[in-house]
Amino acid sequence: MAGRVLGLDVGDARIGVAVGEVGLGLAFGRGVIARSSLAQDVAAVQALCQQEQTERVVVGLPRLTDGSESHQANKVRTFAAALERSGMAVTFEDERFTTRLAAQELRRSGLNKTKRQEKGRQDEAAAVLILESYLTKTLMQETP
Numbered sequence: 406m407a408g409r410v411l412g413l414d415v416g417d418a419r420i421g422v423a424v425g426e427v428g429l430g431l432a433f434g435r436g437v438i439a440r441s442s443l444a445q446d447v448a449a450v451q452a453l454c455q456q457e458q459t460e461r462v463v464v465g466l467p468r469l470t471d472g473s474e475s476h477q478a479n480k481v482r483t484f485a486a487a488l489e490r491s492g493m494a495v496t497f498e499d500e501r502f503t504t505r506l507a508a509q510e511l512r513r514s515g516l517n518k519t520k521r522q523e524k525g526r527q528d529e530a531a532a533v534l535i536l537e538s539y540l541t542k543t544l545m546q547e548t549p
Contacts (some may be wrong), residue, residue, distance in 0.1 A: 408460040411435075412536025413498065414528050415464060415481045420446065421528030423525060423536040424457045432536035434529040447487045454493060462493050465500030465535040485486045498539045500531070 412432055415422035418440055424433035435457070438449045450462065464485045467475040485495045 408538070410461045410463055410536065411450070411457060411459040412451070412463045412498075412532045412539065413465065414531040414535055415484050416440070416477075417480070418529060419528045420450070421532035422453060423529065423532040424459065425536045425540050427540060427543055430537065430540045432533045432540060434533050437513070437528050443484065443487055446484065447491050450488060451491060451493070456542055457462055460494065462495050463536055463539045464488070464495055464497050466497040466519065468499055468501050471499065496539065498535050500535050 408427055410425055410427060412423040412425065420438040420440060422435040422437060423432040435453070438453075439447060440446055453459075454462065462485075464481060466481055467477040469475050485497065489495050490514050
């Protein structure tokens with residue numbers, strides 16, 4: 406399986422965005438989408454999919470430490486269902502701890518505190534981690 410994929414960290418205010426290539430295992434941040442309405446958010450993701458020429462959207466699914474779905478998961482599932490209705494192929498990826506890991510990565514990156522705390526930077530970093538997790542699993546499944 407080859408091709409480009411879009412990774413999303415869906416929140417109430419913003420959607421973190423990343424793009425990656427199946428087979429490489431690397432993802433790169435592409436900023437954030439400011440949430441407005443379901444229809445506009447879906448249209449923004451569709452436009453990104455066309456721009457980035459992606460074949461699939463990987464959506465982070467919020468889970469609690471015990472593996473059960475968090476309260477945010479229903480909102481994410483509703484958003485993902487709207488993406489699917491618009492014709493996009495959607496896959497869920499467990500996003501446990503990605504926000505915390507993203508914050509740690511940003512601290513290690515050398516960015517000053519002001520830059521690290523810019524709205525959306527952590528959402529974008531979380532989307533990268535979600536997508537890298539998916540890409541790594543996909544790569545491992547393809548390796549004999």
